[in-house]
Amino acid sequence: xxxMVPAVNVAALKDTTLLNMGIFALxxxxxMVIVFRASRNNKTAADYYAAGxxxxxxxxxxxxxxxxLSAASFLGITGAIAxxxxxxxxxxxxxxxxxxxxxxxxxxxxxxxxxFTMADVLSFRLKQRPVRIxxxxxxxxxxxxxxxxxxxxxxxxxxxxxxxxxxxxxxLVIIVVGVLMIMYVLIGGMKGTTWVQIIKAMLLIAGxxxxxxxVLAIYGFNLSDLLGGAAETAKNPxxxxxxxxxxxxxxxxxxxxxxxLALVLGTAAxxxxxxxxxxxxxxxxxxxxxxxxxxxxGIFYLFTLVLGYGAAALVxxxxxxxxxxxxxxxxxxxxxxxxxxLLLGFxxxxxxxxxxxxVAGLTITAAASFAHDIYAxxxxxxxxxxxxxxxxARRTVVVIGLLAIAGGIFANGQNVAFLVALAFAVAASxxxxxxxxxxxxxxxxxxxxxxxxYGGLSAAIILIALSPVVSGAxxxxxxxxxxxxxxxxxxxxxxxxxxxxxxWLGTVLDxxxxxxxxxAEMEVRSLTGVGAEKATNH
Amino acid sequence: xxxxAQETDAAAAVDFKEVQSTEQFKELRKxxxxxVFPMSIAFLLWYFAYVLLADYAVEFMSTKVWGNINIGxxxxxxxxxxxxxxxxxxxxxxxxxLDPIASxxxxxxxxxxxxxxxxxxxxxxx
Numbered sequence: 001x002x003x004m005v006p007a008v009n010v011a012a013l014k015d016t017t018l019l020n021m022g023i024f025a026l027x028x029x030x031x032m033v034i035v036f037r038a039s040r041n042n043k044t045a046a047d048y049y050a051a052g053x054x055x056x057x058x059x060x061x062x063x064x065x066x067x068x069l070s071a072a073s074f075l076g077i078t079g080a081i082a083x084x085x086x087x088x089x090x091x092x093x094x095x096x097x098x099x100x101x102x103x104x105x106x107x108x109x110x111x112x113x114x115x116f117t118m119a120d121v122l123s124f125r126l127k128q129r130p131v132r133i134x135x136x137x138x139x140x141x142x143x144x145x146x147x148x149x150x151x152x153x154x155x156x157x158x159x160x161x162x163x164x165x166x167x168x169x170x171x172l173v174i175i176v177v178g179v180l181m182i183m184y185v186l187i188g189g190m191k192g193t194t195w196v197q198i199i200k201a202m203l204l205i206a207g208x209x210x211x212x213x214x215v216l217a218i219y220g221f222n223l224s225d226l227l228g229g230a231a232e233t234a235k236n237p238x239x240x241x242x243x244x245x246x247x248x249x250x251x252x253x254x255x256x257x258x259x260x261l262a263l264v265l266g267t268a269a270x271x272x273x274x275x276x277x278x279x280x281x282x283x284x285x286x287x288x289x290x291x292x293x294x295x296x297x298g299i300f301y302l303f304t305l306v307l308g309y310g311a312a313a314l315v316x317x318x319x320x321x322x323x324x325x326x327x328x329x330x331x332x333x334x335x336x337x338x339x340x341x342l343l344l345g346f347x348x349x350x351x352x353x354x355x356x357x358x359v360a361g362l363t364i365t366a367a368a369s370f371a372h373d374i375y376a377x378x379x380x381x382x383x384x385x386x387x388x389x390x391x392x393a394r395r396t397v398v399v400i401g402l403l404a405i406a407g408g409i410f411a412n413g414q415n416v417a418f419l420v421a422l423a424f425a426v427a428a429s430x431x432x433x434x435x436x437x438x439x440x441x442x443x444x445x446x447x448x449x450x451x452x453x454y455g456g457l458s459a460a461i462i463l464i465a466l467s468p469v470v471s472g473a474x475x476x477x478x479x480x481x482x483x484x485x486x487x488x489x490x491x492x493x494x495x496x497x498x499x500x501x502x503x504w505l506g507t508v509l510d511x512x513x514x515x516x517x518x519x520a521e522m523e524v525r526s527l528t529g530v531g532a533e534k535a536t537n538h
Numbered sequence: 539x540x541x542x543a544q545e546t547d548a549a550a551a552v553d554f555k556e557v558q559s560t561e562q563f564k565e566l567r568k569x570x571x572x573x574v575f576p577m578s579i580a581f582l583l584w585y586f587a588y589v590l591l592a593d594y595a596v597e598f599m600s601t602k603v604w605g606n607i608n609i610g611x612x613x614x615x616x617x618x619x620x621x622x623x624x625x626x627x628x629x630x631x632x633x634x635x636l637d638p639i640a641s642x643x644x645x646x647x648x649x650x651x652x653x654x655x656x657x658x659x660x661x662x663x664x
Contacts, residue, residue, distance in 0.1 A: 086610055090592065093617045097585050100624055104574040224605025231606065241600035242592035242610050253593050260589035264582070287632065294625050298618055440571075521554035527566055528643045530552070 020161050023345040027353050028180065031199060035184055035192035057285040059198060061292025064276050066197030068095075068267075068293065069204055069300055070146075070358040071153030071328075074351055076417025077301070078334070079327035081308020083317045085230070085239030087246050088308055090256070091417050092301035094263025099297065102268040103290045109439050109526040111277045111286035117365075118271045119373040122434050125518035126446040129378055134453040136373035138430035139271040141457060143366040143400070144407065145426055146272070147359060149419035151177070151408020154355045156325035156416070160332055161348050165324045171409045177352075178405035181359045185367070185397045193360045194279060200357045203350045205296060208303040211331075211347070214338045215310035226306065229313035239312060255488045259421055262492030266424025269431035272365035283529045310334055327415050359404065367396040411477065414469075421490055422464055429456035429495035433503040439526060441507075445514050448507030456499025463491035552647050566639045573631055581624055588613055 055063070073095065080088030114120035119135035151174050158173040159165055184193060219226040231237045238244050246256035267273060277286045311320065311330040314337050323329045335347035371393035376384040384392075411419060433452045437444040463486045464470065470477050472484030488494075525531060557563055592599055592610060599610030 086592070089611075089614055090589070093585075093588070093614055097581065097617055097621055100581050100621060101578065103625060104578050104628060222605075224607050227606035227611075240606055240608060240611070241596060243596040246593065247596055256593045257589060260586070264585055284637065287629065291625055291629055294621065298622060302615075302618065517555055520558040523567070524552075524554045524557045524563065524643075524647075527563070527570060528640045528647070530644045530647045 017162055019341050020345040020348050023349045027349045028356075031184075031196050031353070032187075034195050034199070035188035055194060055279045055285075057280060057288025058292050060194070060276060060280045060285065061289035062201050062296065063194045063197040063279070064273065064289055064293040065296035065300070066201030066204070066354075066357055067272060067276060067361045068297055069201060069354065070416075070420065071150050071157075071351065071355045072417040072420035073300065073304065074204060074208070074354060075153050075157065075328040075331055076149075076415055076420065077304045078307045078311060079320065079330040079415060080245075080417050081305065082311035082315070082320055082330040082334075083327055084245035085234070085309075085312065086242045087244055087256070088417075089305060090260065091263065091421070092304055094260055095267070096294070096298050096301050098264045098267035099290065099294045101265065102273070103287070103294065105439070106268045106274070106435060107277050107286045107290045108283040108529075110274060110435075111280065111283045112526045112529040112532050113522055114278060116275070116278060116372050117369050118274045118431065118435075119369065119377075122431075122438055122449065125438065125514055125522045126444075126449055131446060131449050131453075132373045132377055134450055135431070135434075136369045138426075138453055138457050139369040139373075140366050141430065141461065142269075142271055142423055142427045143362045143369075144403065145423035146270075146362050146420060147400075147404040148407045148411040149414075149416050149423060150355045150359045150362070151404055152411040152414050152419055153328055153416040154352065155408065155412040156328035157332065157348060157351055157355070160323060160325035160329045161344075163324060167412075170412055174408045174412070175405055177356065177359070178401050178408070181356055181363060181404075182398055182401035184356065184360045185363050185401075186394055188360075193357065193364055196353075196357045197361060200350070200353045201296065204354055205300055205303075207347050207350045208300060208307065211310070211335060211338060211343075212303040212306045215306050215314070215334070218310075218314070223306075226309055226313060230309040233313050233316045239309075251487045254493065255490060258425075258488050258490040258493035261496055262421055262425035262428055262490050265428035265432055265492070265496055266421075269427040269435060270424070271369065271427070271431070272362050275365050275368065276361075282532065307331060307334060314338075363397055363400050363404070364393075366400050367393040370396045414475070414477070418489075422469070425464075425490055425492040425495065426457065426460045428492060429460040429499045431456075432496070433500045437503050437507070438522075442519055442523075443507055444503070445507045445510040445512060447510040447512070448503045448505075451506030452499045452503030455502040456495055459495040459498050460491045463488075463495060467491065557643065557647060560643075562639065562643055566636065566643065569635050569639070573628070573635075577624060577628070581620065584620060585617065588617060 072091075077088060077091045077095075080091060082088070110118075110121050113124055117135070118139060119132045122135045123131040154177045155170045155174050158177075159170050162169070162173075164170055164173065184196065188196070215226065216223075219229060227240050231239055236244075246252045246259075276289070280286050280289055308330065311334040315330065315333045320327065320330045320333060323333060325332075332344055332348055332351065336344040371389050375392045376382065376389045380388075430453050433456065434449045437448065437452070466484060466486040467489050468476060468484045468487070469489050470484070471479075472482035473479070476484075591613065599608065599613070601609045603609060603612060
């Protein structure tokens with residue numbers, strides 16, 4: 001068996017640091033040039049937030065895939081499958097099936113009703129100020145959780161590449177990532193980040209395809225043999241069966257359900273994904289982009305199955321767990337095993353770019369939400385001119401960048417896919433009920449929206465704070481303390497139904513009726529696309 | 539109302555309540571909902587059935603079918619297949635049943651308006 005599985009020498013990684021960094025620096029330089037060129041046409045708010053609505057369906061679909069295939073998908077899922085076997089596969093399936101909610105119920109209707117942000121749609125026929133503020137707060141919260149995950153991924157990856165395992169060194173790495181990201185967003189706006197997403201999505205999918213092909217070739221293109229190899233290296237045939245991670249007790253089984261619920265309902269409520277539907281000229285293009293991204297994402301997740309079991313078979317769970325970067329280092333270690341420092345350098349640069357691009361996408365969403373929803377529409381009461389709004393957005397980018405850096409240093413070391421699943425739970429609880437109700441339920445009122453958004457958001461966040469994620473377990477963020485009174489690590493199974501219930505209750509108890517004319521307008525606009533802002537020509 | 543840019547567009551003066559009450563619009567809404575609602579329920583049920591099986595029927599899911607490939611893996615891969623299939627089905631349904639009627643209504647509302655750049659508004663290419 002030792003013959004079949006030559007050990008990956010983690011210490012040897014340090015010798016290739018220069019090469020890794022060289023490939024990475026090249027990528028950054030090339031994308032910076034693209035961002036700079038793309039940004040020369042950023043004139044209006046629609047340019048900055050929605051890239052002038054000038055992207056085609058397939059370009060935007062690739063960018064959506066780039067946004068969605070974050071460090072969680074590549075590093076997190078590969079690691080989860082490598083360590084926990086079948087239970088890690090659940091992430092791939094949940095993350096993919098979730099797109100059907102976005103495709104069937106949300107994408108096109110949203111494109112037809114809004115302009116820049118999620119709040120545009122939610123506040124369309126309800127009272128502007130309170131709903132906008134609530135939507136902006138939940139957007140900021142979801143983006144923050146998502147950013148934590150990406151930053152944790154960056155920390156893992158670089159600590160592996162540079163062999164940095166001390167806290168200060170990893171913190172420095174996270175600061176560098178944060179500063180780079182702020183520069184991308186400040187210079188490029190939505191158009192620049194969209195181009196970065198497109199390039200990165202293609203490189204990521206190509207890199208994963210090469211590795212998948214390689215792993216399959218080692219096993220004679222026989223999936224069964226690969227699975228057998230994984231079971232043999234793990235010395236545990238149960239890696240091929242469900243339940244290795246979540247089958248231990250009734251509580252953990254419930255946790256699995258909760259994760260499944262959060263994954264499938266989260267995607268259609270992620271503000272940075274919703275905002276991508278505005279970068280295309282029509283609803284038909286929004287549909288095309290979702291279809292395109294479903295194909296890219298689906299194929300990529302099939303790759304992760306092979307990569308995860310490949311890492312389990314060729315690298316081994318014990319080596320992965322003890323490497324700097326821990327569970328998130330499965331994919332880079334597999335690359336090192338297959339193609340040595342060169343492939344590792346390429347894959348790491350792609351993974352790093354992935355994090356950078358996703359962080360940029362999240363930051364611009366959060367900045368747009370603050371500048372457009374809170375500043376322009378609430379503080380300035382709709383009287384701010386577009387220039388000031390973009391200026392506020394740019395300043396927000398800097399603030400959010402700094403917050404993300406601080407949070408990332410804190411969340412360092414957690415599995416990235418798991419952290420992203422928390423963001424999904426927060427999004428599904430805070431946003432999805434209100435999105436669906438306001439699109440499909442005529443009677444839905446402002447009170448219902450506010451109860452659902454604030455109720456769902458606070459339930460999700462309070463339950464996470466009181467869960468084993470934060471305290472009471474060896475792997476917690478604060479391992480020393482124990483205030484984990486909520487036993488599940490994902491809050492979805494409680495907070496999502498609660499948010500739907502509160503939306504209903506708030507509406508039926510509301511004595512105020514909403515404007516039926518606005519409801520008619522929203523329904524007609526959402527289904528026909530009448531009056532939706534077209535692409536701007538330059 | 540915050541929709542400043544939209545209120546200056548071609549659809550600003552439209553009586554949306556009237557459009558909403560037309561038979562044509564009702565038909566569009568019916569066609570849309572009669573597809574997306576049952577389909578959403580169906581794929582969510584299928585997904586949760588899969589999650590429940592993986593969670594509580596471990597032995598069944600671990601049954602080997604061929605070599606090391608078990609029922610759990612096959613059902614998981616079937617989730618991919620069904621997702622791709624529903625996506626394709628929805629696209630063909632919208633192209634055939636939703637888009638023509640939606641653009642008809644849109645043209646009816648927008649009439650022969652032109653946008654800022656002098657292009658016909660809502661001229662969705664077939």
